[in-house]
Every structure is written in structure tokens, then in C-alpha cells.
Amino acid sequence: MPFEELKPSLDAAYQKIAKQINVPGFRRGKVPPAVIERQFPGAARDEALNDILGAKYVEALEENNLTPLAQPEVEVLKYDDEGPLEFTAEVDVKPEITLPSYDGLSASVEDLAVTDEDVAEQVDALRERFGTLIDVERPAQEGDFVVIDLVATQDGEVVDGAEIAGFSYKVGNGGMIDGLDEALVGVNVDEEKTFTTQPGQRRAWSARTSR
Known part of the structure; x- marks a missing residue:
């Protein structure tokens, strides 16, 4: 310039x-x-x-x-x-892309085989997705949704930040706290269960179901 x-x-x-x-x-x-x-x-x-x-x-x-x-x-x-x-x-700029000719190209797609098990699996998934939760008059079992309060203690003292109230959880879902699913199976409303997890750290969790 x-x-x-x-x-x-x-x-x-x-x-x-x-x-x-x-x-x-x-x-x-x-x-x-x-x-x-x-x-x-x-x-x-x-x-x-x-x-x-x-x-x-x-x-x-x-x-x-x-x-x-x-x-x-x-x-x-x-x-x-x-x-x-x-x-x-x-500076990076928008590239110019030249599409090749697709005349003469062919593709083959294999037929998709759908089994009765595949259909049942999808139907069950839709039922769970759009289903409505209702209260039941029996102990909790695997597959139930429960509303729980969780409190963790270590050496008798409540662990800071390890308290959850009104948490909705599917029994048997796994992946949250080792031992939680086992503690919830058979529990009744307003019943409290205490279980120990993470061996070596002496940490105990108390789970109370509110419904």
C-alpha cells in the first residue's frame, strides 16, 4: 500500500x-x-x-x-x-470443493433382517420412555424407580458434599455407587439401609427411600 x-x-x-x-x-x-x-x-x-x-x-x-x-x-x-x-x-478460508461425477456409480445395500427380539426390544424401550410411574405397595425390586436420600459417612463423620436428597434412581441401573442396587432391592418406603463401599476407605452410605 x-x-x-x-x-x-x-x-x-x-x-x-x-x-x-x-x-x-x-x-x-x-x-x-x-x-x-x-x-x-x-x-x-x-x-x-x-x-x-x-x-x-x-x-x-x-x-x-x-x-x-x-x-x-x-x-x-x-x-x-x-x-x-x-x-x-x-487465515483459514472456505475451501472450494469440486464434486466428482456420480454417473455410472452403483451401490448395493443388504436387506436388513429384523427379528421378533429386535421388535420387542424397541417396544420395551418405547414403553419405558413414554411410560408413567405409579406408586406400588410392595418392596422395591430391580427395574423399579425409587426416590431416595443418600448420605455418606467415613469414620462416623458425614462426608462433606456427599449428601443427596430426593434423587430418582432406577434400581439395577448400576454405575453410580457399588452396593447401592443390592441395598435397594427389597427395601420399603421410609426404610433406611446402610452399606459399605470402596474397600479400604471405610466409607458407609445410608439410603432412605421416600417413595
């Missing part, structure tokens, strides 16, 4: 700075560029550079019909007094 194109941005930067500073002997907005350079070396050039880079970057994208996918990495190569500006902007 030649200096002739840079000069309007530099002049605008000097005018902007002149309106923002107070220099004894000069009215605000009337401070000469030479005085601004003595007081704030390079400030106008930096201000102009920010304005120029953005405009020229967009111009380059439009001229080359590029669609950027991120912010560019800009490197200024040359920016001397009254000299040209040279910079590079590196």
Missing part, C-alpha cells in the same frame, strides 16, 4: 489525537502533527495502522472472493515514515 493511500488515514489519526489531548500553547484540536509526534511518538501511526489494516484486509478478501473461517494472523513487514505499508494476513 503506497504512502499516498496511507496519508488520509494518518491525517485523520492526527486530528483525532489532537482533539483528545491538551498541549500548552495550542488550542484543543489544533495541535500540529510534529508536536503530537514529540509528545506521543508513534501514536498516530498506530491509530492509522489499525484503521488501514482492517479496510485493506476486507478489500483483499473481496478482490480474491475468499470466505474466512477465523480471525487472521497479521504480520506487518514494512511501515516506514513516508514509505509504503507491507503486511501479510494469514
Whole structure:
């Protein structure tokens, strides 16, 4: 970018700075560029550079019909007094993809065999997904949903942050706390069960069902 194109941005930067500073002997907005350079070396050039880079970057994208996918990495190569500006902007751009011809292509798909077991499995999954929970008058068994309160103790003291209230849990689901499913099978409403887990740490959990 030649200096002739840079000069309007530099002049605008000097005018902007002149309106923002107070220099004894000069009215605000009337401070000469030479005085601004003595007081704030390079400030106008930096201000102009920010304005120029953005405009020229967009111009380059439009001229080359590029669609950027991120912010560019800009490197200024040359920016001397009254000299040209040279910079590079590196950015990932939207690629041009040429689709191959699909004439003559063929594909074969094997028939999908659906068994009665497959159908039953999907039906059971839909029943569980859209089913409605109802209270039952019997001890909990595997597959039931229970609402429980959990409290963990270690050496007789409640473990900080290891208390859960009103937690809905499917008995037999597994993957939460070792021993929980076994403790819940056969438990009644408002009954409390204590079980120990994580051997070596002497940590006990108490589970109470509320429904």
C-alpha cells in the first residue's frame, strides 16, 4: 500500500489525537502533527495502522472472493515514515470443493433382517420412555424407580458434599455407587439401609427411600 493511500488515514489519526489531548500553547484540536509526534511518538501511526489494516484486509478478501473461517494472523513487514505499508494476513478460508461425477456409480445395500427380539426390544424401550410411574405397595425390586436420600459417612463423620436428597434412581441401573442396587432391592418406603463401599476407605452410605 503506497504512502499516498496511507496519508488520509494518518491525517485523520492526527486530528483525532489532537482533539483528545491538551498541549500548552495550542488550542484543543489544533495541535500540529510534529508536536503530537514529540509528545506521543508513534501514536498516530498506530491509530492509522489499525484503521488501514482492517479496510485493506476486507478489500483483499473481496478482490480474491475468499470466505474466512477465523480471525487472521497479521504480520506487518514494512511501515516506514513516508514509505509504503507491507503486511501479510494469514487465515483459514472456505475451501472450494469440486464434486466428482456420480454417473455410472452403483451401490448395493443388504436387506436388513429384523427379528421378533429386535421388535420387542424397541417396544420395551418405547414403553419405558413414554411410560408413567405409579406408586406400588410392595418392596422395591430391580427395574423399579425409587426416590431416595443418600448420605455418606467415613469414620462416623458425614462426608462433606456427599449428601443427596430426593434423587430418582432406577434400581439395577448400576454405575453410580457399588452396593447401592443390592441395598435397594427389597427395601420399603421410609426404610433406611446402610452399606459399605470402596474397600479400604471405610466409607458407609445410608439410603432412605421416600417413595
